[in-house]
Amino acid sequence: MDNPQLTALLRQMTLEEKVAQLLQLTAHFHEGAASEGQVTGPMEEMGITESMVNASGSVLGLSGAQAVIDVQRSYLSKSRLGIPLLFMADVVHGFKTIFPIPLAIGCSWDVDLAEKSAAVAAKESAAAGIHVTFAPMVDLVRDPRWGRVMETTGEDPYLNSLFARAFVRGYQGGNLKEDTDRLAACVKHFAAYGAPEGGRDYNTVDMLERQLRETYLPAYKAALDEGCAMVMTSFNTVDGIPATGNEKLTRGILREEWGFDGVVISDWASIREMTAHGAAEDDREAAYRAIRAGVDIEMMTPCYVRHLPELVQSGLVDEALIDEAVLRILRLKEKLGLFDNPLRGADPERERQVLFCEEHRQVSYELAAKSCVLLKNDGVLPLRPGAKVALIGPFANSEDILGWWSCVGVKEDAVKVGDPLAERMQDGLLEIAPGCGIGRMTPEQCEAALAAARGADIIVLALGEESAMSGEGGSRTDIRLPEGQLELVKRVKSLGKPMAAVLFNGRPLDLHGVYDEADAVLEAWFPGSEGGAAIADILLGRINPSGRLTMSFPQSAGQVPVYYNHFNTGRPLDPAKTEERYVSKYIDCPNEPLLPFGFGLSYTTFEYGEVSLSGSEMTPEQPLIVSVRVTNTGTRTGVETVQLYIRDVAGDVVRPVRELKGYAQVELAPGESETVTFTVTEEQLRYHHSDLRYASDPGTFRVYVGPNSRDTAEQTFKLVRSN
Ligand code: BGC
Numbered sequence: 091m092d093n094p095q096l097t098a099l100l101r102q103m104t105l106e107e108k109v110a111q112l113l114q115l116t117a118h119f120h121e122g123a124a125s126e127g128q129v130t131g132p133m134e135e136m137g138i139t140e141s142m143v144n145a146s147g148s149v150l151g152l153s154g155a156q157a158v159i160d161v162q163r164s165y166l167s168k169s170r171l172g173i174p175l176l177f178m179a180d181v182v183h184g185f186k187t188i189f190p191i192p193l194a195i196g197c198s199w200d201v202d203l204a205e206k207s208a209a210v211a212a213k214e215s216a217a218a219g220i221h222v223t224f225a226p227m228v229d230l231v232r233d234p235r236w237g238r239v240m241e242t243t244g245e246d247p248y249l250n251s252l253f254a255r256a257f258v259r260g261y262q263g264g265n266l267k268e269d270t271d272r273l274a275a276c277v278k279h280f281a282a283y284g285a286p287e288g289g290r291d292y293n294t295v296d297m298l299e300r301q302l303r304e305t306y307l308p309a310y311k312a313a314l315d316e317g318c319a320m321v322m323t324s325f326n327t328v329d330g331i332p333a334t335g336n337e338k339l340t341r342g343i344l345r346e347e348w349g350f351d352g353v354v355i356s357d358w359a360s361i362r363e364m365t366a367h368g369a370a371e372d373d374r375e376a377a378y379r380a381i382r383a384g385v386d387i388e389m390m391t392p393c394y395v396r397h398l399p400e401l402v403q404s405g406l407v408d409e410a411l412i413d414e415a416v417l418r419i420l421r422l423k424e425k426l427g428l429f430d431n432p433l434r435g436a437d438p439e440r441e442r443q444v445l446f447c448e449e450h451r452q453v454s455y456e457l458a459a460k461s462c463v464l465l466k467n468d469g470v471l472p473l474r475p476g477a478k479v480a481l482i483g484p485f486a487n488s489e490d491i492l493g494w495w496s497c498v499g500v501k502e503d504a505v506k507v508g509d510p511l512a513e514r515m516q517d518g519l520l521e522i523a524p525g526c527g528i529g530r531m532t533p534e535q536c537e538a539a540l541a542a543a544r545g546a547d548i549i550v551l552a553l554g555e556e557s558a559m560s561g562e563g564g565s566r567t568d569i570r571l572p573e574g575q576l577e578l579v580k581r582v583k584s585l586g587k588p589m590a591a592v593l594f595n596g597r598p599l600d601l602h603g604v605y606d607e608a609d610a611v612l613e614a615w616f617p618g619s620e621g622g623a624a625i626a627d628i629l630l631g632r633i634n635p636s637g638r639l640t641m642s643f644p645q646s647a648g649q650v651p652v653y654y655n656h657f658n659t660g661r662p663l664d665p666a667k668t669e670e671r672y673v674s675k676y677i678d679c680p681n682e683p684l685l686p687f688g689f690g691l692s693y694t695t696f697e698y699g700e701v702s703l704s705g706s707e708m709t710p711e712q713p714l715i716v717s718v719r720v721t722n723t724g725t726r727t728g729v730e731t732v733q734l735y736i737r738d739v740a741g742d743v744v745r746p747v748r749e750l751k752g753y754a755q756v757e758l759a760p761g762e763s764e765t766v767t768f769t770v771t772e773e774q775l776r777y778h779h780s781d782l783r784y785a786s787d788p789g790t791f792r793v794y795v796g797p798n799s800r801d802t803a804e805q806t807f808k809l810v811r812s813n
Contacts, residue, residue, distance in 0.1 A: 091429050096420045100413060102171060108416045109398045110145035114178070114355065114389045117152035119143050120161050136392045144168050146395075147419050148176035148222075148387060153185075153498060155436040158219025162432050174432035176423060178355075181223035181261075181273065181497055182241060183207070185214035187450040187619050188492045188499035191596060192227065192253075194461035194615035196243030196640035197690070199731050199755060201256040203457050208260025210450045213271040217444050218498075219436035221426050222274045224322060226257035228309035229279055231641065232651040235289025237564025240494060240596030240616070242284060244640030245653045245687060247305050248750050251312035258316040266319070267427035270435035274426060277313035279324030279357060281339055282306040286326060289650065291565050295326040300743065302328070304778045311348060319422060320353045323385060325360050332367045334360040335379030345384050353418045355387040356380065362391035373397055381407055386415035446503065451620055458617040458624035463637035464691040465601075465611040470588045472631025472693060473548060479515065480546035481508055482525040482539045482582060483553045484575065485594045493596055493616025494561025505622035507552055507592065514630055521545060525582070528556045529572040536581055543582050550629065551579060551591040553604065557616060560596025569600045569647050576603040583607045592625060598643040601684060613637070631693065636729035636755075638690035638798065642683035649679055654687035654799040655746040688733050688750070688798035694724030694760065698732075701795045701803045709812045710772035710786075716805075717767045718795045722758035729757045732766045735794040735802065741787060742779045748794055748802075768795075775809055 091099070100108070119133055120143060133143065144165070152158060158177055165175050183189045189207045198204065208226075215223065227241040228250050243253040254277065263272040282302055286293035297306070310321070321344060324333040333339055334356045344350045361380045362373055370376035377393035378401055388394040401407040428434060444450070464471070473479055485491070487508040489501040508522045525531065525539035543549050553575045558564060570576065580603070583589060590610035593599065594617070605611055612635065614625050627633040644652045659674040663681050667673075675681055699719035708714035720730055732755075735748035752768045770793070775786040788809050796802030 091424050096417060096424060099171065099173070099420060100417055103416065105399050105402060105409070105412070106141070107145045107171070108412050109395050110142050111147035111173070111416045111419055112387055113142060113146040113392070113395045114148040114150050114387050115143065115146055116150050116390070117157070117161055120149065120165065137396055138392050142395050148178055150389060151179050152177055153179055153215060153218040153220050155217060155219050155438040155441045158436045159433055166432060173420070174423060174428040176221050176419070176426070176428070177219055178222040178224060178276070179215065179220045179497070180225070180495055181211050181215045181220065182225045182227065182495035183493065184211045184454065184499060184618060185218065185497050186445040186499055187214060187454050188496045188504070189454050190458050190461040190618045190621065191240045191493040191616045192243055193240050193596070193641065194617060195457060196249065196253060197463050197615070197637040198457060198460035199249070199638055199753060200460050201252050203453070203460060204253055205256040205260035206453055207457055208257045209263070210453050212261045212273045214445050214450065216271050216273055216435035217437055217441040220273060221428070221434060222276055222320060223261055224276050224278060225261065226254055226275065226313060227278050228254040228313060229282070229284030230306050230309060231284040232653045233289035234569055234598040234641065234644065235565055235567060235647060235650060236284070236286060237291060237560040237566070237596065238284070238562055239598070239641065240560045245642065246640060246655065246750050247308045249640060250309035254309045254313040255316040258313050258318045262317060262319065266425050270427070274319035274422060275313070276320035276322050276355065277310055277318045278322035280310055280321050280344065281324060281333055282328055283324035283326055289565050291563055292325045295328055299329070300778045300780070300782060303782065307343070314348060314350055318352070319425065320355060321350065322355050322357055323360060325357050325363065327367060332360065332364045332369050334385055335364050335369055335376065335383050337383045339383070341382070341384040351418065353386045353422050354384055356385050356389050358389050359391045361385065361388050361393045374401065377401065378407060381411050381415070386418050446619070454618050455620035455624055458621045459627065459633045461615060461617065461637050462625065462628055462635050463613040463639055464635040465613050465685055466605065466608065467691050468609040470548060470590050470609040471612070471629065473550070473629050477519070477547040478545065479520050479548050479550055480542040481511060481520060481522045481550045481552060482542060483551045483578065484524055484526060484528050485552035485554050485592070486522050486524060488594070490557050491594055491616055491621045492618060493557050494564065499619065504619050507622040507625045510623045510626035511629065514626055525578045526574040529574050531574040531577050536578070539578065540581060540585070543585050543587065546587065549582055549587055549589045551582065551589065551608065552594070553579070553591055554594030555596060557596065564596070567647060569597060570602055571599065571604060579604050579607050590629070592629070598641050600644060600646045602646065605684065634693045634726050634728045636690070636692060636731070638688050638731045639685060640687065642687050643685035645679050645684045649676070649683065652683045655749050657744045658747050682800070686798055686800040688731070689800070690798070692728040692730070694722055694726040694728035696728070696730045696758070696797065697721045697723045698796060698803060701793065701805050703793070703805050703807055705807070707808045707810050708770065708772070709810055711812060713772070714770040714807055715767060716770060716793055716795065717765050719763055719765045720756060720758065721763040722760055725760050727757065727759045729755055730797065731755050733796060733798065734768045735799060736770065736775070737792040737794070738775065738777070738787070739790040739792060741777065745777065748799060750799070772809065
């Protein structure tokens with residue numbers, strides 16, 4: 091169907107049918123409507139009638155090819171105009187084959203592999219009948235107390251933007267109509283959901299528009315520039331107005347300024363929640379605000395379906411607003427080819443073939459291997475061949491390694507770290523003991539762990555948070571490892587043996603009680619279906635770890651938010667004079683995080699030569715070339731992530747102490763060198779001025795190159811205008 095045909099279809103719709111198109115419900119409403127024809131349970135509570143369900147536009151959270159086919163067929167058999175349903179779900183880091191959590195994917199700095207993971211997730215879920223995924227989540231984060239940091243790629247706007255694009259490419263491919271192995275993507279949560287006060291989920295977000303535009307908006311924009319089909323609003327307020335009813339944000343920035351003409355969906359119940367926020371007296375007012383703001387689909391509450399018809403009839407809402415919204419939804423259905431092929435990719439046979447197939451598990455393995463970050467290594471890793479190893483801790487044999495939002499992933503299918511380790515080590519060299527539960531240690535568990543540890547040359551602790559301790563609704567104020575595990579570390583440490591720790595968690599942790607105690611620390615995050623295999627291979631040295639942090643690890647929660655691209659203040663702390671009082675510092679903790687953005691070790695070492703610039707000046711027409719020679723000075727082949735940061739020394743508004751502007755990953759054999767070159771353009775030096783103007787200023791800049799955001803070499807250049 092072309093646009094005129096869709097408009098003609100719209101003209102045939104009654105107001106009630108149009109408004110029902112804007113309603114999204116879970117599948118059990120359809121099952122209810124299909125059964126007795128009675129209005130029961132949640133439908134009755136919500137004031138939703140059977141005819142509303144029978145004309146609703148989309149379904150949330152249903153998957154499984156046969157189930158989707160059944161619902162679509164039964165729906166279409168009752169549909170007056172034959173408009174097919176859209177099926178949407180949260181395919182966040184894999185469908186059945188689960189990939190590492192997005193924060194871990196970020197730490198791979200490998201956007202091509204991230205794209206591949208999204209393509210795999212799309213292929214599996216499209217076969218299971220899904221049309222749209224509620225991903226990528228690209229909210230920028232600076233507060234590890236917030237449980238949803240696990241869903242994002244981190245604290246940097248540039249890197250988040252690259253990943254946003256990669257995920258959209260992977261999910262959507264080039265042609266949603268032809269390529270039924272792909273999904274439409276829905277970038278979320280617009281906007282700034284990642285900045286809730288105190289890290290408490292759903293909490294207030296309050297920031298200047300300049301900050302919003304400079305730091306938080308770029309990744310959403312990047313997803314849209316890549317052609318992302320949908321946008322989901324966020325639960326939080328932005329400048330005092332809930333994002334779901336925020337005209338300036340959705341109608342203004344998103345639609346008018348950025349030209350986005352795809353579908354905007356509310357988050358779960360976020361239209362109705364405007365009343366709890368205190369931005370609407372009742373559902374009717376909430377519906378009024380949301381439709382005016384440009385929100386097309388209402389997820390799981392009935393404000394639109396119950397109140398929009400009357401709001402139109404009373405003249406308060408122009409029917410043109412409803413028409414716009416419906417047309418956008420019809421266009422998405424058309425873009426996915428649903429009018430010609432309402433079952434699209436849903437195919438039970440294909441589902442059996444592709445879900446969790448060997449090829450997909452291999453991609454998950456590769457990504458897990460690249461996402462692990464070696465945080466410390468005083469020589470105990472990789473494990474010495476022939477050494478007796480005691481693997482101790484609640485994650486030694488835990489299946490809880492998929493992480494939150496693991497869709498239809500099956501925990502029991504996940505490769506636990508103990509199994510491949512046992513398979514790959516000689517008989518008799520590995521002992522496994524849980525040591526404690528997630529939060530508690532019994533005397534018996536402790537005894538068994540100590541006995542295993544006594545007989546070993548090296549102890550490997552497998553510690554962490556259970557998956558429900560992060561994710562939505564998973565905020566914490568104390569981000570240390572749970573008490574029982576800290577006790578376990580202490581007890582095992584008392585034996586005085588070499589000790590490595592592998593961490594499974596969904597956020598940067600306060601590593602008190604483990605970082606200093608262990609001789610090596612490997613951050614494995616929630617590594618997904620093949621996580622155990624990848625970790626075993628890293629521990630045994632078959633894989634050289636190459637992950638780099640994309641979120642700073644704080645010294646303690648008291649330092650939060652702590653992030654690398656902060657401002658300098660008028661009284662920065664001079665590291666040589668930490669005793670000075672009247673400078674910006676804590677008296678009980680350093681300013682620096684424990685581990686900075688970009689940080690990660692390898693089993694080999696890299697040396698950086700001098701940073702050289704193509705000149706001392708650049709112009710808008712003549713970019714600057716920055717180069718550095720990197721050499722593998724160790725004994726193993728390894729991948730180094732060479733990072734380029736820039737600081738604008740003085741701006742109209744103060745500028746961050748450094749900002750990532752580029753990076754390159756190079757694989758080098760022992761003794762091998764490579765010259766890495768970056769091009770710095772004037773465009774990369776632009777920022778939002780006090781009047782929100784986005785431009786660069788002539789003047790002095792510093793450029794930093796190194797293996798992370800802290801350990802860099804520096805040069806200076808000037809931006810000059812040619813005339
Ligand atoms: C989450 C969204 C998710 C939606 C649908 C909400 O609670 O905030 O990220 O897409 O549920 O499952």
